[in-house]
Amino acid sequence: MAISTRRGVAVAGATVAGVAVVGVGVGVISGTSASADVQFATLGVATLTLVVATLTLVVAAVAFRDAGGRPKLSFRDVVSNLHHRPARRRAGVLGAGPGRAMRVAARLMPQAVGERWLGEAESFLFEALAEQRAAAVRNYLITAPQMIVAGWAVELGRRTRRRDEAAGTPQKVPRG
């Protein structure tokens, strides 16, 4: 979801919440002088508005869910966005680990290679400076197809060597 859309949803949530608060206020005030039916209807509308506002805020929080399997933003982050302040980026949590796309790419590699690739990426992204991380993730994803091919080439070479060893035929010894 685009950032402007997310912000729109959040602002809509805040607006509805504001209307709900006003509705409850009106309900309480009118409750003192109006008839029982009017009081009941006003409080009903206010309650309904509050439920809609809560649901809208929940949808806004879900919409804020960051791409790449990173955790949802906290309620405080959502509220800070309502005030047009950048959400706090918690060091080591947001933007620090391999994302969903990287996990998918790792699954396309042989298991051992994929796990190692992800492990190294996790270590690098954890220790790298925040401004290096985005470029590093992009680079990991750009080179992922190359890594998938290289990983399978290594794996097939390994399997061939193992098969040759089992068959007792002379195998190619790694140079060095």
Place this chain on the structure above:
Amino acid sequence: MALRMTVQTLLVLQALLQHAGQELYGLELSEETGLLPGTAYPILLRLENEGWVTSRWEDIDPHAEKRPARRYYRLTAGGAAQASAALAAARRPSRAALRGLAGEGGIA
């Protein structure tokens, strides 16, 4: 699998040769070579497969250290010799390039 001597491969070999007695991990290698880790990783995998490089996971408890374990790389003895030869060959100008320069009048 034949090892292709690209500029990036030579950069990785040079960094590992400069620290021949030590082990380097991803971030250090990235800083030494100027390559992003995604670029260096397939090179390291190939070098390891060819027996030029050996690697190991750091033996730590990630929870105690509050960071993930690093993967350390270093050149093998044979790998160091081959890396030196590859770097020396890369520094030598090729005959074709010299002939080209001579043809343009660059070399008397």
